[in-house]
Amino acid sequence: MKQRPVRTEVGVFGDEHTLLAAAKDCQHRGIDIVEAHSPYPIHGIDPILGIRSSRLPYWTLVGGTLGLTLSLWFQYWSSASDYPLNVGGKPFNSLPAFIPVTFEMLILFAGLLTVAGFLLTSRLFPGRKTHPIDSRITNDRFVLIVQRKDASMTQGDIQTILQHHGVLECWSEMNE
């Protein structure tokens, strides 16, 4: 598939409030918001970028359920079936005694599977090469990338809007 090169405007902001205000303003004026990069999540940016709510919790649910059933089964098998030991005259199959381990295993499995699911779905692994648009977005800069929809708006118009919201730097980029 052949794609026409698109011109996008990149704005670098000093904090998330100015970025959010600029993004809202751009959206209001009918400018497409392509992407936003920031060192941490920005409250309220999801609906502007059109991000659906994450499906990561399902990984957590599966991990938690797995940890719960496996640890309950293992404790029952080890203390009531395979090697019953009399501990303080309690029944071999004592649910109250199994709860702490079950609880910990549930959290451990849920946590590990969530991290694994996140790494898998974002295709992250050690040694992966990334090309951030500006390396400062991992530290203290907030980048907004917008794209004009029609010819009625020039590159200068967009940059004026961004400057109105206190953009620190802005430039144009051609994406193939």
Next chain:
Amino acid sequence: MSHPNLHGKIEFTPPARLMKILAIVGILGVLVFLGGLILAPHRIWVGYLVAFNYLVGLGMAGGIFLAVATLSGATWANGLRRIPEAMTSSIPLAALLGLGLLFGLHALYEWTHESVVAGDKVLQGKSAYLNVLGFSIRLLVFFAIWIFFLRRLVRISRQTRNEEEPGGMRKGLVTSALFMIALAITFSLASFDWLMSLEAHWFSTAFALYRLAGVGLTGIAAVTIFAVGLRRTTSFRNIITGSHLQDLGRITLSLSVFWVYIWYCQHMLIWYTNMPEETSYYLLRNEAPWNVLTKANLVLNWLIPFLVLMPRAACRNETVMLRVAVAIMAGQALDLFLQVGPPLMGERPTFGIWEIIPLISALALFFLVTMKSLGTSSSVREENAARARGWSTTESPSP
């Protein structure tokens, strides 16, 4: 998305018919209580003690909500503040019930019987603390401290229109912090006095925390019920948003897990150690027929909120939140019944109008005074609400 009118006020007028019904139920409850004093004195005091503790919990939960929101700088809760503020207005009523309780001590507490104490080494040892005079003085002191702090908290909360005001902020922080310290001490002692001393030989160091978790859970359920009610009947829909409901849902979920965590801590340690003086508490509660109620208690207060409120969509759904809140309110009443019932009823739970009517009428009075208070103080500056939703009314360009 439309910006709200920044100067508008939103008023809540309590529905007159509902208020009348609540007042009638409240008065009927008083009549039933007076009748019960003659017809079934031992049974009516069980219901009375449950109702009293329930009402205290609801009022205190309002104060705890305000204090925690202030201390944690929870601006998200600004749109909701009117509800916990109004809930605290039930504490003077609870104080009145507390005075009434002083007439029922003999029917409820074993340690008030001098002949029993005379032949009991353990109760003699505790009599320096557990005596009628001390109990009465402590009850008065608790309510004096609570009313003092709640009035201050509510006044500051109502004055503080803008959370960035440094003066108001500081006053609120200091009062909230002092309230939390006072609460930790007074509420623990109150739970020992009013509930734990029903079984005067038994003690648990987790008991006060368990009660506090229960109070928090009841309180957040009550806030949810009012939030949904306001959304349905008035234009508060613009102020109490779906995000507020979701936040309430998450707090309900976490408090529910915290409650069951403390429940399990207490149960597990006593079960595991298996010492006669400690296991006495669970002897009745873990055997039939009480064990059915013990299981129902866990289902209502933990299993239902835990399973239902896990998905995000459920927390944002008014109807689901309302139903879970009602389940928790019922569950916490059952929890109190399980504290009070076994030591006074013995092996068989008895349940009838004498046990349920005091609770119902106390709840009716709680809703009556809270809605009345909401009606007089409900005007919410929309500017506040706008800020609470994350809207900034004045865009602040940063350098």
